[in-house]
Amino acid sequence: MYLVVEFNIMVNNMDRKNLEFASLLHDIGKFYQRTGDKVTGKYSEIPIEKYGRNGAHAKWSAYFISKYWDDDVVDLALYHHQYSSSNYPKLANMLTKADHHSSTERIFSEEANDTLLTPLISIFSEVKIGDNKESEECYVPFKKIDLNEDSFEDLKPKISPKETMSGWNLKPEYKQLWTEFTNEVNNLKRHDFNTTLALMKKYTSTIPSAVYVSIPDISLYDHSKTTAALAVCRYLFDRDSEEKLTTTTNDQKVYLAINGDISGIQKFIFKISSPQEAQSGMSKRLRGRSLYLTLLTNAIADKIAQDLELTSANILFCGGGRFTIIAPNTEKAKAKLEEIKEKINKEFIDKFNAELYLAIATEEACAIKKDPKNEYEYDLNNFGKLMKHLTDLLTEDKKHKFVNNLEDVFKFEDEIKYDDICSVCGNLYHKNNEDDLVCPSCKSHEDLGQKVSNSNYMIKVFLNDEYDFKDAKKDFAFYDECLSLGYNFFKSYKSGADLIKFIDELDMFSDKFEVIKLNDTNFLEFANEFDELSLEKISFSFSFLANTVPKYPKEGPLYFEHLAQISKGSNKLGVLKMDVDNLGQVFNKGFDELIEGVDGEHISGMSISRMSTLSSQLDLFFSGFVNEIASNYVVYSDISALNLDDDSFNKKFKPIDLKLQNDKIEDEFITIFKAKSELDLKDKITLKRWEIPTIHINYSGGDDLLVLGPYDDIIKFARELRSKFKEWTCNNDSINLSGGISIVSPKFPIGKAANMAEDYLDASKSCGKDKICLFGEVVDWDDNGLFKGFNSLLEFGLELEDYNQESKVSKGLIYSMLNMWKSTFEHSSDIIDNENEWNNVNTNRLSTKSFVPLFKHKLRLINDKKVRKDLDKKGVKLMPWIKIPVSWVSLRMRKA
Template sequence: MDRKNLEFASLLHDIGKFSYRAENNFSSEYKNLDKDDFGYHGAHSKWSASFIKHYWNSDITNLALYHHNPKSGINEEIGLIIQKADHHSSGERIDSIKNDPFKTPLLSIFSDILIKPEKNKKCDELYVPLEEFDLNRKWKNSIPTSIDNAKKGHNSLKKCYSALWEKFESEVKHLENTDDFNTILALLKKYTSCMPSATWGSKPDISLYDHSKTTAAIAVCRYLFNEETELKHTSSTQEVYSVISGDISGIQNFIFKISSPQKAQSAMSKRLRGRSLYLTLLTDAIANKIVQDLDLTQANILFCGGGRFTILAPNTEKAKKSLNEIQKEINAFFIEKFNAELYLAIASEECSGNGLENFSDITSILSYKIAQDKKHKFIDNLDDLFDFEEDLDGKSTCAVCGNLFKPKDEEDKFCDDCEEHIKLGSKVTNASYMIKCFFNEEFKNIYDKNKFKKVSFYEKPLNIAYIFTSNTSKKSVDKTFKEIKDILSEYDEFVDRFEIIKLNDTDFLEIENKFSLEELDKISFSFSFLGNTIPKYHNRNPLYFEHLAQISKGANKLGVLKMDVDDLGMIFGEGFNHAFKDSDESISSISRISTLSSQLDLFFSGFINKIASEFCVYDDGIKEYFKNDPSFFELNFKEVELKLQNDDGSKNEDESIIVYKEKYGMELDDEIKESIKEYSIPTIHINYSGGDDLLVLGPYDDIIEFSQELRTRFKQWTCNNDSINLSGGINIVSSKFPIGKAVIMAENYLEASKSCGKDKLTVFNEVVPWDAKGSKFKDFNQLHEFGLKLEEYNSQNKLSKSIVYSMLYLWKDNFEEHSGIFFNEEKWEKENFAKCNNNRFVPKFAYRLRGMNQNSKEYDVVLKEGIKYMPWIKIPVSWVSLRMR
């Protein structure tokens, strides 16, 4: 019972700060308590206890009340653990900053970041609007803003806190089961992620959620350490903790390696999506297995995504032994199933409570250890690695992974695993819920994928399964409940615990009170963000890559975009040093690093869906919607016919679908877009997005403009901080081009962008900055804008195609030798300076414009801007030439 009390008391110890800021009254039974009772800085604990006592037991209430002064409580030993966890979570120093909590919103964590100060400026301090977690609110209401805008006027923070508290307590009040830790953790994430943990005595850049979560994680570790060592008291310098880092290597090769590209083209979009999701679930399952085997909580998973995870654990012999066994077991599984193409590198670093206050130092050490581990892959699995006996009788080579398998018939080209990846890719499309099943040991012996068909992912060594439900957006709550209840009933006898996870929607408790209290004893509820936007025609199959190419304007080409955050290791390792160099506050506490990590992942896992959904075409429902205004419809939309494909990739000549696309130059206002949203079909295919990187595919023109929009939004999300940037690579190919190879080329372009100084985009075989910021070099945004002007002038018959193409010929004669893909910043700069100093082309360029009306503004624009952009004219000309086809 002490363990459960500790979990909830450490998680909820500061909930009183929320209640106090909402201007609630604390319980009258605490009115005579003063700082001698609750501690010098523990006044908020009166509000914590006043809330907790209504929903949890008196021991949890007492622990929260006295978490600043455990000697006054009924369990000093547990209280001391919570007190130390609270301190080491944020490493607070009391006397440095004094802000009014009613006038201080959450400072965006990105405002603090500064790397390469000789090059970058410290950005303005921007603040997070005080809202509940909701991906559906308008973008402008989500991004960091000035303190005045964040406060929304005099006393408005109090009103915001009050409104949020009312919603929060209402959800707690209507819970049938308040004793599930994960459910309460998710509620805190929903309501306290956008409010500061502390404003008095600490910089207000750590969210109350991240502080509460890490405090609970630290407290559990300290409890387990004390339990094994039989110590009642441990010091802040004792190495009580172990930070675990895991990294799955071989991911890119696993997802995109295709043994026989032509044979594997069928259902390729679902296949790649399924393999990417498989890796996401595999990473999550490994992290959860570690947490389960080490007897930790979900709060102990500090980060999980992109094939990597970080977990806080106790520094105990039991934990060390379990971790070694887990790594060895999983790598043995990787050898057997994936021919050692995947490898789980695991490293751990022992640290004290004081060490947690400089968490970036620990992550830097772990990065080094992970790199070293990868140099000695499978060192503990040599017997498994060389124990190779293969029965070749009747076996064939899988067209995708290249592994041997027994085909069912002559037409069977894929092994069972690769077939499962296609099914997984189908099931996740617009899924609304993911059910995580923690199976008992018996299930390993009886599992049969043909019998348990609803399971989307299950691997025996991990003993955790994932099941996706169908899209429930148009279903009633009762139908949603019935579908999920049927799944739970089918697997109940084999499952120790279920977690029902709402995807991309924080309204995750809609069915909780429909279960009985007995059923809820083994069910958790939470939410998660997953980049799963897929082009799907309503009630039909998803659109294939060939369809997306057809949707492009002009040439039928597919765009492949890879992007990731620049200097991520430096941001986490050194990003806070400058901001806190004159402060006595802990620079990179575990809470601060946790906040940074969660805010990055929120963008790439959550907001990316919102951005992607803005690039769309429409189904035939839109024609009915505008039936009373046909002239508006004809003015703004054009018809595109798409031939349907069968699942094997063959054309279905008897059936086609019509989609409607906004005409070039037309721009619907936000109100109309919102009103026709239900008829929209996204054109952006998110293959993977999470952590700090992404891979998306779509019509080449939408992909180019999506990359711009994503970069713009990312800069807004990160406070337009010079130190935080994105690099990207775009590959434009025919829809018939092998996708695996196209992605590798896009990865190569991304690497060129990063090698040439970062914060750049590589497209059309050129590396250019996103924003040149006064440099002599021109940036992609300027070049694309010029391309749009050329396209517009051509559509108005004010600029001929021959003049456009003549610009490319001039470029080839004068600049091609200094252009191309570079992987060295010094070389890139040298060649660009050479281009800037070449003006020999000007007379010929002016001569070739003689076909234009020389008295027109269009002539002036093309002449003036053409001369300015000629060294990089390949980008705008390539854009417009594709669009003019």
């Protein structure tokens, strides 16, 4: 009897695995077919009635799959359009339905598209909210996902499809990409699900899923990923639910949508009890705390996926302390989810004194509602509405924090004795060493911040119950006993020896490993160095991580005080907070105006595949490209390679002496070199290896970021990031970015500076969004026809600065302009945080001209007629907002 049970379990597991791979690869034939290569052998002879009217690509899928997977996977993929032809019709039907439910977003075009002439339309082209004008249709360049110095320019959407390809016919691009894809597949010793999913992401994220009679705005990767996720949900629903899966209906509530959100993040990151005592190592610690929360969020999502028996494809989004997961709608899944939530929140109480809280919301969903007017049922056909509902449920959950953990919250630990209070977080802790000023938790965050800045590999370890927690801190940069999951970081270049050694040492304690390449899609370089036995537990993938931090070679990271010294003029630190405006509306209503489907049936735009596409494209920008943008702001540890004479050196560079403090060397001075103006390309290439970034990314991912750095670099960085974000989102009026910048002294409490930047961001959003708040002023990014925008104001500030450096405009005149603004326009020191008031104030400023006579009188002091005429023309127009450019110049003119 036991043998029969074990055999059935083994068969069911094989069924499940076969379905996973078949679902993920069911449409890979579309990629293959578009190369122009022919199917040979038995697959070429299969008649249309066997594979279905629209399923010809399945022959190419089957032909490819047959080289690496067994016949059962081939069978399911081959007949996913005609499941009755399969040897496993029940499993094939699960795939058929998952495919259909994933592709409910497909909008039928009035004319058939030529597959080889039609690239992928950017998802951002389709977004439209309210009265905003429609975006121009942009196309995604046909390239593999790759992060390099030119990756943004290579991958950003283009207006004309001709700009996305080397020739008008895409066949050569398909052939080249297919060759690279199959070369990587061929070189693998083992083909597991996660590694295959990562390869699909790398090579099929820019390939349209459906082209012929559909608007091609969903990638093959996102369609394949969500199909695999839904197929697993259907399999588990049928296995675990008392209500068995029906094979024909679409209104059965098979799916469970899960949203999670960790609250208290910003307070946790910037909580500092004694700022002066905690100053040493602060940059590493803040970076470590942000990374800790990123890893914690990922670990929670992984724990849910593992305990609910899901795949990584079921995690639709994870970032910024939030995650979205699609799961089967079973009592087993719900009970397990509630158990995980309660367990994690108990840990948050014990470990962080209830400063963090995990809110989780769930909702049952079908594929397509029987009654579209029913407001109380949700379906995948309108995933945006479902997400809004879950957001509302999360908000409600946060009002009742720890309601199931009240005994733990109010437990009085009268028997526990502590040695000291942590100077950073203020929590009580046991002191292991008299010199310790911070608790072990804060020290671990500092170590984590240090390790990630040096690493290009991250290993995720899923631990079994045999692992001894006492050794965790020795083995892991991050470890959570509650989640049985750990992370470690490595810097590997020439071989994977250190990765292999680490995995070998933990092999007996772990059920699964993931080797993740950071910010590099060449993630299989060491895959074949592992033996085949080890590979049974290992998968390989890549991840984008915004991990730019200022670091002096071999001496550790630069402190915030150093970054302030790098600023020109006044030694000030800039703190920038930005996030995407109206993101909830983008997901909920952004695709409502897409055309109707077949026979007048309305198809909601925000399907599960479109949600996956939109999330991944935003995260690629904020987690990946942000590093590329940050790399444009640098100083140099050495410039000797340029062989400059003294005169050339003095013209090109400013040396800055910094006092280093680290664990090994105290009070050592180093010299860094800052370019006085833009270097030419040749000099940049020569000095590449000595670059030190000045931008410290505390956090960036999902749809927001928080960065610190020299105040002037931060202001320029904000401008460049916003400009590139608009390019990435097709200059769509419905997708915008707001920001807030606080400028403080380096000794100012960093947590308070971050809160100020948050308040300025809130002011930008309260005044109508798509704005930035700087120097206490909220302005549009661009001129809007009436009011001047940040870009024009900063350009004027740079021009004023040049005039001052050339001795054409005096400091006195610049300060006079600021005083004119104050006497004319500054009626209150409070920042405006209301859109109507902001419009009224700026309209009134335009009508106020009392400053003109004094301004023109002051201009008479300028000897250069051309400069005088230029300032006369621009100054009058810009005076209502002149506080921003003259504040910029005032800071830059000051002597350090």
